[in-house]
Amino acid sequence: xxxxxxxxxxxxxxxxxxxxxxxxxxxxxxxxxxxxxxxxxxxxxxxxxxxxxxxxxxxxxxxxxxxxxxxxxxxxxxxxxxxxxxxxxxxxxxxxxxxxxxxxxxxxxxxxxxxxxxxxxxxxxxxxxxxxxxxxxxxxxxxxxxxxxxxxxxxxxxxxxxxxxxxxxxxxxxxxxxxxxxxxxxxxxxxxxxxxxxxxxx
Amino acid sequence: xxxxxxxxxxxxxxxxxxxxxxxxxxxxxxxxxxxxxxxxxxxxxxxxxxxxxxxxxxxxxxxxxxxxxxxxxxxxxxxxxxxxxxxxxxxxxxxxxxxxxxxxxxxxxxxxxxxxxxxxxxxxxxxxxxxxxxxxxxxxxxxxxxxxxxxxxxxxxxxxxxxxxxxxxxxxxxxxxxxxxxxxxxxxxxxxxxxxxxxxxxxxxxxxxxxxxxxxxxxxxxxxxxxxxxxxxxxxxxxxx
Ligand SMILES: [Fe+3]
Numbered sequence: 172x173x174x175x176x177x178x179x180x181x182x183x184x185x186x187x188x189x190x191x192x193x194x195x196x197x198x199x200x201x202x203x204x205x206x207x208x209x210x211x212x213x214x215x216x217x218x219x220x221x222x223x224x225x226x227x228x229x230x231x232x233x234x235x236x237x238x239x240x241x242x243x244x245x246x247x248x249x250x251x252x253x254x255x256x257x258x259x260x261x262x263x264x265x266x267x268x269x270x271x272x273x274x275x276x277x278x279x280x281x282x283x284x285x286x287x288x289x290x291x292x293x294x295x296x297x298x299x300x301x302x303x304x305x306x307x308x309x310x311x312x313x314x315x316x317x318x319x320x321x322x323x324x325x326x327x328x329x330x331x332x333x334x335x336x337x338x339x340x341x342x343x344x345x346x347x348x349x350x351x352x353x354x355x356x357x358x359x360x361x362x363x364x365x366x367x368x369x370x371x372x373x
Numbered sequence: 374x375x376x377x378x379x380x381x382x383x384x385x386x387x388x389x390x391x392x393x394x395x396x397x398x399x400x401x402x403x404x405x406x407x408x409x410x411x412x413x414x415x416x417x418x419x420x421x422x423x424x425x426x427x428x429x430x431x432x433x434x435x436x437x438x439x440x441x442x443x444x445x446x447x448x449x450x451x452x453x454x455x456x457x458x459x460x461x462x463x464x465x466x467x468x469x470x471x472x473x474x475x476x477x478x479x480x481x482x483x484x485x486x487x488x489x490x491x492x493x494x495x496x497x498x499x500x501x502x503x504x505x506x507x508x509x510x511x512x513x514x515x516x517x518x519x520x521x522x523x524x525x526x527x528x529x530x531x532x533x534x535x536x537x538x539x540x541x542x543x544x545x546x547x548x549x550x551x552x553x554x555x556x557x558x559x560x561x562x563x564x565x566x567x568x569x570x571x572x573x574x575x576x577x578x579x580x581x582x583x584x585x586x587x588x589x590x591x592x593x594x595x596x597x598x599x600x601x602x603x604x605x606x607x608x609x610x611x612x613x614x
Contacts, residue, residue, distance in 0.1 A: 177380075177459050181598050182572040183387050184549040185395075185563060186534070189482045193472030193534055196498045199482055204437050204496050205428065209470075232400035239484070245419060245542040253418035256540055269420035269542075276483070291414050294378075304415050306545050311397030313388035313566050315545055319415070337408060363404050372382065372407035373416055373543060 183314035190241050190308060195273045210243065210271025213285045217265040220249025220286030224355045225320065225348070228279045229307060232363030236279030240309040243271045244283055244320075246302070251289025287322070293332040300327035300334070307360060317371045320358045321347045342369050377605035378412045379543045380459055388566035395562045396523050416543030417602070422468040424502050431500050434473070434513035438496030445495035447476025447514025449590035452550070452578065455507040456537065459601030463507025467599070470500040470536040471511065478517030478529075487519050512590065518557055530557035530564065539599040550595045553579045 191199035195208040214222070225244070228236040246268055247253050252260055254268035262268065272281040290298045300321055307316040321328060328334060334343055345368045348356035360368045390402030430437040435445045456467040474480045474497065477489035481497050495514070503509045516531050532549045539545075551558050558564055558577065567573050575598075584592035 176461055177601065178457065178461055178598050179386055179572070179575065180380075180382065180459055180600055181546065181548050181575055182567050182569075183546060184534075184566070184576070185398075186536075186547045187563075188484055189472065189480045190534070190536075190547070192480060192482055192496075192498050193470045193500075194536055196496065201438070201481055201496045201498060204498055205431070205500075209422075232404075235400075237401070243545070245415070247415075253414060255421040256418035257414065267420065293413055294411070299413065299415075302415070304542055306542065308547055309401065311395070311399075311401035313390055313392060313395070313398060313402070315547060316403070317416075317543070333410065333413070336410070362401050367403060367405050369405075370403050370407050371410050372384065373410040373412055 185310060185313050186241060186308035188239050188310040190239070191273055194241055194271065198273050208271070210267075210269055213267045213270045213283065215265050218286055219263050219265070222284070222354060223287050224282055224284055225303065225358060226280060226282035226355065227358040227360060228281070229274065229309070229360045230362065230364075234364070236274070237309050238274055238276055238279045240274045240279065240281070240307060241271065242274070242281050243269065243306045244285070245269050245304045245306075246285065246288040247291050249286055249289050251291045251301075253291070290327060295332065297330075297332045298327065300325050300331040305360070316362075317373055318360065318368055319346055319371070320356075322356065323347050323350050337369065345369050376417070377603040379416060379541060380601045380603065381409075382600065386569055386572050388568075392566040395566050398566070412543050417541050419540055419542035419544065420538060421466060421540065422502060422538065427500065427502060432511035434495065434497065434499045434511065437499060439494035443494045445475070445514050446492050447495075449512070450515050451510055451512050451584065451586065451590050451592040452533065452595055453508070453510035453581075453584060453592060454578075454594050454596040456503045456509065456539070456597045456599065457507055458539070458599050463503070463505075464539050464599060465503055465505050465507055466540075467503040467507065467509075468500065468538040469503070469509055469597070470498070471533050472498045473513065473516040473533045474519055476514050476517050478519030489517065489519070515552070523562055527562055528557055528560070530555045530561050535597065537597055537599060541600070541602075544599045546597075546599060548597070549576060550593075551577045552593060553577055
């Protein structure tokens with residue numbers, strides 16, 4: 172029999188407590204190597220769309236906020252086009268779509284200054300409600316956790332083709348941010364417990 | 374034929390989330406099952422970085438934090454390899470970020486308490502972007518092993534941490550590279566979060582004497598495989614869904 176030529180993905184290993192050195196060195200006091208930390212700014216003065224702040228904390232199973240988590244987000248521009256690899260066209264040149272933030276050493280709080288994304292299509296062509304993809308790594312997390320943040324009071328939530336596939340609809344609220352002000356959304360991530368965030372194998 | 378959904382991750386090849394011998398994972402691992410989904414544009418697209426963002430010394434940890442005329446202390450090594458996808462194709466333009474302890478096993482970090490000294494000429498971070506064939510290389514010193522609070526006498530084998538970006542956010546990966554012949558590898562609770570010995574072997578870089586620079590630096594080869602994508606030969610239904 173012939174052999175398949177697929178090879179295996181490298182297995183993941185934890186980011187560990189010193190992930191800052193590699194990913195946000197300026198944040199952890201290693202200055203003079205890179206001009207600025209990657210992913211620190213997603214928007215500029217020209218970026219189209221509604222400016223928002225997305226903030227939150229990552230909580231462990233005891234309810235303690237992680238003070239060493241690194242959070243990355245990826246989202247579409249205001250028109251729902253992704254800045255790289257989107258076959259439907261070019262996104263806003265003044266928007267990176269990608270952000271990276273470390274939790275504060277004392278409080279664990281992280282935040283992103285971004286814009287509200289537009290809706291993007293599901294593979295069958297139906298539109299998904301505007302959302303931001305999250306990837307969370309930290310000491311004690313063996314493989315990066317993938318989840319999504321949606322916006323509260325969005326009329327598209329009810330028919331969203333991704334969310335409606337979730338069997339336990341009582342958990343969907345773990346993916347929906349809280350509106351703190353009209354431009355500030357809080358998205359707390361719970362690794363365990365009764366409010367455990369839905370994480371995806373995707 | 375265009376690129377379609379990402380291959381599903383083999384969750385038995387990767388470490389599980391809950392690995393009690395690595396104690397911190399106990400309260401930081403999801404207790405409910407991950408929800409399995411097929412990828413969408415949100416996972417198939419991802420940030421891409423251009424070579425113009427790199428500084429001249431970004432891939433040289435011996436010099437990139439050193440005072441003028443100085444160098445980091447330690448065994449000089451070159452780490453090189455290719456970034457591939459699961460179809461065996463090189464991934465060009467992949468951003469790699471790496472970080473490590475110094476030759477004595479000490480990190481430059483406020484939360485680090487090991488008594489080994491800092492090297493004033495070593496920062497411990499670097500980055501590079503793969504070329505057209507997916508190849509990359511950087512220069513550094515071999516990191517030392519270090520003790521860490523888990524069991525009463527747990528030590529990390531010498532290792533370099535890697536963060537890797539492919540073309541898709543769903544390919545994001547953080548992993549670690551170990552060194553051929555290190556007797557600490559099988560003792561490490563973090564290595565042992567991976568249950569398949571072949572998967573552990575994939576993270577051990579062999580000494581590569583052919584690429585050593587004589588009288589200067591030895592070489593280790595470390596290839597990194599990211600998730601592949603299905604072809605969509607029969608998935609673009611022209612007749613519509
Ligand atoms: Fe380490």
